[in-house]
Amino acid sequence: MAPSAMTRWTAALSDAQPVSFWLDDPGRPRAEPALTGTEQCDLLVVGGGYSGLWTALIAKERDPAREVVLVEGREVGWAASGRNGGFCAASLTHGLDNGLSRWPDEIGTLEKLGARNLDAIEEAVARYSIDCDFERTGEIDVATEPYQAEELTAWHGEMRRQGLASGTELLDTDAVRAQVDSPAFLAGIWDRDGVAMLHPAKLAWGLKRACRSLGVRIYEHTPALSLTQRGAGMGVRTPYGRIFARQVALGTNVFPSLVKRVRSYTVPVYDYALMTEPLTDEQLASIGWKNRQGLGDGANQFHYFRLSADNRILWGGYDAIYPYGGRVRAEYDHRPETYAKLAGHFFRYFPQLEGVRFSHAWGGAIDTCTRFSAFFGTAHGGRVAYAAGYTGLGVGATRFGADVMLDLLAGDRTERTDLEMVRKKPLPFPPEPFAWAGISLTKWSLARADEQDGRRNIWLRTMDRLGLGFDS
Incomplete structure (x- = not known):
């Protein structure tokens, strides 16, 4: 890379605000007061991201009389749920390839349940009038190297042989560039219906409002410090009070689980993203993108990118940073060397946009497990359920995880709980070093x-x- 090019590209970062674009919103709701004193409830949900919010909401939908309390250590949606790319996928298995390789005998069921789950998210967004820029645009996996184009062609053929290619289209070079015009694109597979784009923070805030409308009691700035068995139920200690609950659902994901034996199954991996300023009509016309799909490239170190409602481009991925010891710290949320690398890659993919500037640059931790898709379980004699390990594809799959946790707490045998994916866990990570x-x-x-x-x-x-x- 020529030094002059790098200078031009990194100059585009000079005004970037070090905060998630999605969270940098004047419409951000005011936090609920912290819990003080003692609370009692039927179900306590720990965690105010998608996992906890969906669990609280569905619990009330299943049984409106159930008393549900949700506690969040900071504010609803502040972590991964407010920092992600806004790709809401039907896949429950971190993509069809991963699912087919791990659970070939039940992949048809997993795909059916995933499609049903995405439909349910779209229905909930409409039912609760959640204004989160939901667009069922689909996603294109693009090849940027000849070998990737060959792999995409072979993979689409395998999808057809398995009867799993419905709703997908293989795009050659001309066809993929007719969708989004980048000189880097050589081929693509367009999943037309299996992914929606949305504003992730607005989804979290809308779910919070929906939960409150059904009677869920929400306490923010209320971290759960410990979990102990108390008689027939559970007790949770918080900084200023205690909660006694018949059952507990843990949606803490990347943060250390209150069930200590679960902690070895996940590690935090930091992911970073940039957001451009809004594109002009001329700039948008220069790259096409009229159908507004999400995109991801086919490399191991991959990029993901999409348009926002106001025609900015979110550009993320590539670097995945694991901090020694697996600690989650705010100091890891920003990494200038990664931002510079991402900026250079952006302008190589879209040279016609040189001169565009980035308005926001941010990062955050993803809960990664060794099978790249969520795992589930119970503790304390079935009084506690947990779901974790979504590995960056939790925008949609967390709703499915909420259903699984509630099934497990109810002791119900369902199509979900019968899945090998639900019954078995991934391999844990070894200790340091x-x-x-x-x-x-x-x-x-x-x-x-x-x-x-x-x-x-x-x-x-x-x-x-x-x-x-x-x-x-």
Whole structure:
């Protein structure tokens, strides 16, 4: 990369605000007061992201008489639910490829349940009048290297053979560039119906309002500090009070679980994103994108990108940073060297947009597990349920996870709880320094694979055989 080009591209970051674009909104709702004193309820939900919000909402929909309390350590939607790219996918398995490789015998059921779950999200957005810029545009997986184009063609053929290609379209170079005009794009698969774009923070805020409308009692700035069994129920201690609940659902995801044995199943991986200023009509015309799909490229170190309602481009991904020891800290939320790298990549993909500036740059932690899709379980004799490990695809799948947690707490055998995906857990991560060494070697190997036409070295092939399958 020529130094002059890098200077021009990084100059586009000079006014970028170090905060999530989605959360930088004057319409952000005021926080609810913290809990003081003692509360009692039938169901306590810990965590005010999508996982907790959907659980509280569906619990009241299932039984309006159930007393539900939700506590959030800061404010609803402040973490991953307000920082993500706003891709709301039907897939429950972090993509069809991952699901087919791990659960081939039940992939048809998983795909059906995922489609039903996305439909239910769209229905809830309409029913509760949640203004979150919901657009069922679909997503295009694009190839930016010849080997990726060959892989996409082969993969679409496999999807057809498996009877899983409905609603998808294979795009050659001309067809994909007719959708979004980048000189980097060589081919694509367009999933026309399986992904929606939305404003992630507004979805969280709308779910909060919907929960309150059904009678859920919400306390913000109320971290849950400990979880103990109390008679036939559970007790949770908070800074200024206590809560006694018959049952508890944990939606804490990347943060340390109150069920300590669950902690080894996830590690935090930091992801970063940029948001441009709004494009002019001329700039938007120069790249097409009339159908407003989400996009992601086919590399191991991949980018994801989409249009906002006011025609900004969100550009994220590529670097995935694991902090030694797996600690979640605010100091990791910003990484200027990654922002500079992302800016350079953006203008290589869209050279016709040179001169566009970035208004926001931010990052945050994702709860990653070794199978890249959520896992579930119970503790304390079935009084506590948890779901975690969404690995960056939780905007849609957390609603399914909420249903699973409520099924488990009810002791119900359902189509969801019968799934192998629900009954079995991923492999846990090893302790340090082995986790750091393994993740670092994996990142290096994935970068090498991208440089060598996708060829996976012996480390990645070993991970594949072990069912860890590290890829995008």
